[in-house]
Amino acid sequence: MTQTDTARIDTTRIDTRPQETPVGLPRRAVTIQLDGHEIKVPEGATILDACESRGTAVPTLCYGDTLDPVNACRLCVVEVENSRVLVPSCSRKVEPGMVVHTDTERVRHSRKMVLELLGSSVDLSAAPSVAGWMKQYGADPTRYGEIAKTVKQPVKIDNELYVRDYSRCILCYKCVDACGEQWQNSFAITVAGRGFDAHISTEFGVELPESACVYCGNCIAVCPTGALMFKTEHDMRELGTWDESAQRQTDTICPYCGVGCTLTLHTQDNEIVKVTSPLDHSVTSGNLCIKGRFGFQHVQNHKRD
Amino acid sequence: MVGLATVFGAGGGTSSYREIEDTDVIVLWGSNARVAHPIFFHHILTGIRNGAKLFVVDPRRTSSARWADRWLGLQVGTDIALAHAIGREIIAAGLHNRAFVEGSTTGFDEYRAAVEQWTLERAEAVTGVPADAIRELAHAFATADRAQMCWTLGITEHHNGVDNVLSLINLNLLCGHVGRYGAGINPLRGQNNVQGGGDMGAIPNKLPGFQDLLDDDARQKFEISWGCTIAPRHGWHLTEMFEAMDRKEMRALYVIGENPAQSEADSTHAIQILEGLEHMVVQDIFLTKTAKLADVVLPATAAWCESEGTVTNSERRVQRCRKAIDAPAGTRDDTDILIELARRLGHEWHYPDVESIWNELRSLSPMHAGMSYARLVDLGGIQWPCPSNDTLEPPFLHGRLWAQDPRDRGRLAPLSAVAWEGPVDLLSNDFPIRLTTGRRLDSYNTGVQSSAIASPMRDGETLDINPDDAMRLGIEEGERVRITSRRGSIEAPARFDLDLRPGLAFMTFHFPDEVDVNVLTIEANDPKSGTAEFKASAIRIEKLNGAVGAVGAVGAVDVAVDVAVPVAGD
Amino acid sequence: MDLRFPEAEPTVAEVQALDAVLGVSVVAQGWEREHGGAHRASALRPRLLGALHALQDRVGWISPGGLGELSRRLDVPPADAYGVASFYAMFALEQRPTTVVHVCADLACQTLGAGALLDSVEATCGIPNESGGTASWHPSPCLGLCERGPAVLVTVAGDPPREAVIAPATPDDVAVALRTGPNALAEQAAVVAAVPQAASADSAANLVLLKRVGVVDPLSVDDYRAHGGYQALRAAVAMGPANVIREVTESNLVGRGGAAFPAGRKWAAVAGQPVRTHYLVCNADESEPGTFKDRVIIEGDPFSVIEAMTICAYATGCEIGYVYLRGEYPRAREHLQHAIQAARERGLLGPDVMGFGFAFDIEIVRGAGAYICGEETAIFNSIEGYRGEPRSKPPFPVEVGLFGKPTVVNNVETLVNVLPIMLIGGPAFASIGTTGSTGTKVFCVSGSVERAGVYEVPFGVTLRELIDLAGGVPKGRSLKAVLMGGAAGSFVRADEIDFPLTLEGARAANTTLGSGVVMVLDDSVDMAVFLRRIAAFFRDESCGQCVPCRVGTVRQEEALVRLTIGPRQEHDMVLLREVGQVMRDASICGLGQTAWSAIESAIDRLGVLT
The missing domain is CATH 3.10.20.600 (Ubiquitin-like (UB roll))
Known part of the structure; x- marks a missing residue:
């Protein structure tokens, strides 16, 4: 059902990143032990990279794709010998001789508990994969009782382009990082407050149109739980018409300025319902501006004038 | 594009976006990329976070300028004066790359003579940029290991736009900032396929792949393939076409995906010309204002999501466009329309699909030869040139200029001893305010596509002015005012903008149905590129009740300089 | 940067407050604004915390107008400034009375009748955090005045702002403070009152680190010198940086902040880093309930901290030192600020310390009410002007620390141990204990x-x-x-x-x-109340960054409430242990990792809740 080319290789990423020279030196290999198997991984790789290279499944929620890992959710923890505590595989880099266990009792317990703690306080129904992990790790978010404190709150709808449903927010910081220094540099949102009261906010909680938001939607693109959503998607979910199985994704190029951003158009019933950009494309790294993200309305009217 | 083609033979930016992240000094000249090219600006931001210094040269303290280590707020239309002063300072300080200048460029003596008069002091007097800022940019640019020069329409939309471009390219040549990873010259294209249009030969003097129309071998190759004769003469660019229409020498016009009735400078005059045609065909996805003037309208599909093809971006990357949704009934793909038109004109063009059209291009344009559809998909687009089916060229152009053996350097890059001329539309007591134009973040061109965005940031069109100017004129924020140039008069609400200096006003042309800014702009065109001087109009601002007339501007009149500038009919 | 600032205007008082800390207004907006972009903004960012303090001190809260003005001047995104301000307990983001009485509700004071004090204050003065009137009160985490609890801190915003502690405090004291501010209150106890060993000559003779507390005038550099001050630095310079580190290493001195990391190893690691600048951070954010030793050292012998930091800086090549001082320590701040100024005037700090040919200076960064900022990487974020959230380790501070540079972080007590090490030598020091x-x-x-x-x-x-x-x-x-x-x-x-x-x-x-x-704790302590206070403390002080701690501390407190007050669920004890384990195993930093320790030991060793 998809025309997206998942195996896309971006040549400009190869060998052009290093500051010193456009032709990077080959990275040395580091030998580690992963679940009893000796494996070689490139120096600088994370434990998660090593797991992925071996096909070892590690659940992640806050892992940043194109963002620096904040390792806040702690779902990806693994056991490293001689480490007092578990370590986040998404950010911990491999070291020679490291002995890593991804499926010990402690690891399973922590993953179960992270899922339970989140599940008991946040609406995870729009987060892909979570239900499966809950089952896999035997998490039971209901056992904290009905008095368990949650982040439940009304959906914030203060503009026509996207909605913020912080009942679904796991505080992974990805939207803040995408809006901030790592990509958009608009700094419209921040983490405010502390502890369980920490939440994503504008200054003094003002509505988005009063804030620095420029509606690039790069926060929506990185949100792992559906707390940030195109208004089209939100409205369709409310109406019960949102059906991902009936959607297609098609890559094309933005019709506006000359930068040439790849748009992935998510279509359902011949309507564009959402726009993303491939995370691994050298032009966008998954980011767009308001025109690319939301500038598709002009082809939606079946009868143009 | 003309400027780059003049110097390097190929009309494309020399670097890739990625290189901006790994450079040391970035000069953004006449470009508000933060707003007009937001995702390109992401690469600049990454560069800044990696430690690069950013200089922004722009009359307005734009969003982009606010990211700059140093903003050079020059007077509108004094770009060449500033560029020459930078060049002179680099040479005077002995910071130019002598080996590169001697071995890979030509015309240095003429260039040095041309810039000699542009001392920092004189440049400060003409451009309004403090001498120390000019010196700072000159030294930073020249001493950087890698530097990037980027510009947009702030440079090209002038009556001498090509000369402006050449004056900037000079600086890169002077310092050897071209043909190396991280150093280069990058025009940012205003529209999504401006580059592709040029690549495909939709310019008056080139065949697809920038092969010259006057080159017999090239022409012959196309003639054999197409089975027809190609006239060995250059065509007209847009402005020349309008002039020809004005002279009634050109009497029929076929417009594909443009809205000249609203996008041309001095639009009142442009519409008169279009109305005077004997026949006009408009092919578009909307019934634009231009289409309403047409004899025949051909409803087209939206190329970016209702049909298949390719576009080329500002880093020369050819990428695939794909059909995602079905087009409305009654519309047809641009290619279908053209093939059908050919058929009715007696030519049977056989293309089973768009890929076969593309493959024909690959067979005729060496720089596209290696770009099969399959590779375009696998590699996330490919940058030209790509002559080979299995390898890729470096991400930057003109590495040849650094070849050890002079014979491998190809045609050396000429420094251009261009002369500065101020804007055609002079400021005067009657027209004391300089109006410049540009874009806003959530809008695009004449708004045909972008007006449907439910943007919470949009206030509609306004006349942006400095509050001090407004106070002198007795204008309140939000008050509707009359704006008059030598060509026409419009009304718009005033918006106060502290980022504009006194004497400078700003508007966009995103909302032509409400505020037709191009009534004001001047049809003073660059003879080389045909681009109009959208960026520099002289205006006066008046209250609607007429109580206050034009007030002499303070500090707004073009600086007195000893260069005579022709006055466009006052 | 193309930031958008709130439209609310600052008041005259807010502008003056910012002028005082940031210098008189630069042109912060419009076409004439300061040049510099992102690089200038980065350089200004560390001034954010001080600017927030200035607003809070002057008008009693961080208003939208004040925050906007601050953001414009520092080119800091208003949302960021808001996020930082909201991280710290001392900053109010809603208007409140200028006089605020902070009544310690924490563990040590609990054992000294804080519960009764809080009850009676509530009965006489009304509910906490009331915004009406000219004064308000609220329960506070540990104020570090544990030797004379129950303790109270009174802050009055204004020009100048005033602060005072009342300890021990009665309900009447609080009522008076709420009515009239701190002026009506008696002088607080002398510093030396916190050092009972100083009372007799016999026991005082055994003091090493505390020997000058109550003996020297903490405001006099001459008195400090007259009592042996600056002999250690002289000795250090005589032996050279490498030998200083060797002596510290041979002394086997370990960190006194809780982690017990060998100080010599830390110093050697930083000294060996080719990257410059090196930074020194003196961690004086002691916020562990029941800890007040650093306060006593700084209040009673501030020059010893400066001298010790100077020795460390000399040995490790640090050019700049920061003392991150608890926000609730007004007297310590006053004494230390005075001492730093005096040291600068005498050339004991500055471009050429004592003429020895090395540069070092010290800046005080005032904390703003966040336990987590005592964590060695959270302290960096706080100094840099960000939310005081801990960073992921590795990389460790000796490689990537403050401003991304190699950094020594030592506790106050750890540092002052360096003075005797310089004087008697590492091996002699190692023979003690x-x-x-x-x-x-x-x-x-x-x-x-x-x-x-x-x-x-x-x-x-x-x-x-x-x-x-x-x-x-x-x-x-x-x-x-x-x-x-x-x-x-x-x-x-x-x-x-x-x-x-x-x-x-x-x-x-x-x-x-x-x-x-x-x-x-004696037999009068209600362990259920005490444990709930511990749980509430961690729930309050969790920074909220990682899930195990952010949610775990809440679930721990909920379970504890059910277990001690009810209704009890069958599996609550299991739940408590499971939550405790994930906090210990998977939290980012020591706060979460230890949030269950005391409660676990109460269950397992004291047999409570069973």
Whole structure:
């Protein structure tokens, strides 16, 4: 059902990143032990990279794709010998001789508990994969009782382009990082407050149109739980018409300025319902501006004038 | 594009976006990329976070300028004066790359003579940029290991736009900032396929792949393939076409995906010309204002999501466009329309699909030869040139200029001893305010596509002015005012903008149905590129009740300089 | 940067407050604004915390107009500034009265009647955080005045702002403070009152680190010198940086903040980093409930901290030192600020320290009410002007620390130990105490003892001996338990107090010395209330970054409430343990990792809740 080319290789990423020279030196290999198997991984790789290279499944929620890992959710923890505590595989880099266990009792317990703690306080129904992990790790978010404190709150709808449903927010910081220094540099949102009261906010909680938001939607693109959503998607979910199985994704190029951003158009019933950009494309790294993200309305009217 | 083609033979930016992240000094000249090219600006931001210094040269303290280590707020239309002063300072300080200048460029003596008069002091007097800022940019640019020069329409939309471009390219040549990873010259294209249009030969003097129309071998190759004769003469660019229409020498016009009735400078005059045609065909996805003037309208599909093809971006990357949704009934793909038109004109063009059209291009344009559809998909687009089916060229152009053996350097890059001329539309007591134009973040061109965005940031069109100017004129924020140039008069609400200096006003042309800014702009065109001087109009601002007339501007009149500038009919 | 600022205008007072800390207004907006973009903004960012303090001190809250003006001047995104301000308990983001009374509700004061004080304040002064009127009060985490609880801190915004502590406090004191501010209150106790050993010449003779407290005038550099000050620095310079590090290494000095990391190794690691600049951070953010030793050292002997930092900087190549000082320590700040100024005037700090040819200067960064900022990487974020959230380790501070540069972070007490090491040499220092724990240790003895205060003893005395030194449990009371190491520590039973107070002794006794908290509980303490306070403390102080701690501390408190008040769920004890384990195993930093320790030990060792 998809025309997206998942195996896309971006040549400009190869060998052009290093500051010193456009032709990077080959990275040395580091030998580690992963679940009893000796494996070689490139120096600088994370434990998660090593797991992925071996096909070892590690659940992640806050892992940043194109963002620096904040390792806040702690779902990806693994056991490293001689480490007092578990370590986040998404950010911990491999070291020679490291002995890593991804499926010990402690690891399973922590993953179960992270899922339970989140599940008991946040609406995870729009987060892909979570239900499966809950089952896999035997998490039971209901056992904290009905008095368990949650982040439940009304959906914030203060503009026509996207909605913020912080009942679904796991505080992974990805939207803040995408809006901030790592990509958009608009700094419209921040983490405010502390502890369980920490939440994503504008200054003094003002509505988005009063804030620095420029509606690039790069926060929506990185949100792992559906707390940030195109208004089209939100409205369709409310109406019960949102059906991902009936959607297609098609890559094309933005019709506006000359930068040439790849748009992935998510279509359902011949309507564009959402726009993303491939995370691994050298032009966008998954980011767009308001025109690319939301500038598709002009082809939606079946009868143009 | 003309400027780059003049110097390097190929009309494309020399670097890739990625290189901006790994450079040391970035000069953004006449470009508000933060707003007009937001995702390109992401690469600049990454560069800044990696430690690069950013200089922004722009009359307005734009969003982009606010990211700059140093903003050079020059007077509108004094770009060449500033560029020459930078060049002179680099040479005077002995910071130019002598080996590169001697071995890979030509015309240095003429260039040095041309810039000699542009001392920092004189440049400060003409451009309004403090001498120390000019010196700072000159030294930073020249001493950087890698530097990037980027510009947009702030440079090209002038009556001498090509000369402006050449004056900037000079600086890169002077310092050897071209043909190396991280150093280069990058025009940012205003529209999504401006580059592709040029690549495909939709310019008056080139065949697809920038092969010259006057080159017999090239022409012959196309003639054999197409089975027809190609006239060995250059065509007209847009402005020349309008002039020809004005002279009634050109009497029929076929417009594909443009809205000249609203996008041309001095639009009142442009519409008169279009109305005077004997026949006009408009092919578009909307019934634009231009289409309403047409004899025949051909409803087209939206190329970016209702049909298949390719576009080329500002880093020369050819990428695939794909059909995602079905087009409305009654519309047809641009290619279908053209093939059908050919058929009715007696030519049977056989293309089973768009890929076969593309493959024909690959067979005729060496720089596209290696770009099969399959590779375009696998590699996330490919940058030209790509002559080979299995390898890729470096991400930057003109590495040849650094070849050890002079014979491998190809045609050396000429420094251009261009002369500065101020804007055609002079400021005067009657027209004391300089109006410049540009874009806003959530809008695009004449708004045909972008007006449907439910943007919470949009206030509609306004006349942006400095509050001090407004106070002198007795204008309140939000008050509707009359704006008059030598060509026409419009009304718009005033918006106060502290980022504009006194004497400078700003508007966009995103909302032509409400505020037709191009009534004001001047049809003073660059003879080389045909681009109009959208960026520099002289205006006066008046209250609607007429109580206050034009007030002499303070500090707004073009600086007195000893260069005579022709006055466009006052 | 193309930031968008709130439209609200600042008041004249807010503008003046910012002028005072940031210099008179630069052109912050429009086409004439300062040049510099992102690089200028980065350089200005560390001034954010101080600017927030200036607004809070002057008008009593951070208003939208004030925040907007601050953001414009520092080119800091308003949302960011708001996020930072909202991280710290001392900053109010809603208007509140200029006089605020902070009543300590924490552990040590609990043992000294804070519960009754809070109840009676509420009865007479109304509910906490009321915004009407000219004054408000609220319960506060530990104020670091544990030797004379129950303690109260009064802050009055204005020009100049005023602060005062009342300890011990009565309900009447609070009522007076709410009515008239701190001026009506008596002078607070002398610093030396917190050092009972100084009272007799015999015991005072054994003091090393505390020997000058109450002896020297903390405001006089000459008096400091007259009592041996700056001899250690002279000795250090005479031996050279490498030898200083060698002596510190041979002394086996370990960190006194709780982690017990060898100081010599840390110094050597930073000294060996080719990257410049090197930074020194003196961690004076002691916020562990029951800890107040650093306050006493800074208040009573501030020059010793400066001298010790200078030696460290000399040895490790640091050019700039920061003292990150608890926001709730007004007297310590006053004394230290004065001492730094005096040291600069005498050339003891500055471009050429004492003419020895190296540069070093010290800046005080005032904390703003966040326990987590005592964590060694959270402290960096706080100094840099960001939310005080801990960073992921590795990389460790010796490689990537403050501003991304190699950084020494040492606790106040750790640093002042360097003075005797320089004077007697590393090996001699190592001969004090035990093989595994060298030197003396300053313990903060609080709770049910006759003479609460800081006690300096060689490592190796037993817990029982220390409690006896403090006069033991008051007559008529019996010892129930001792909380070692504070809220992040663990309980020992009355019959378990004969172990030696050393790192290895504590480990063998399955407890911790932590930062030196010895909180003595007698039979009158309601353990359920006490444990709920511990749980509430961690719930309040969790930074919220990682899931195990952010949600776990809430679930821990909920379970504890059900277990102690009801309704009890069948599996609550299991739940408590499972939550505790994930916090310990998977939290980012020590806060979450230890948030369950004390409660676990109360269940397992004291047998509560069963």
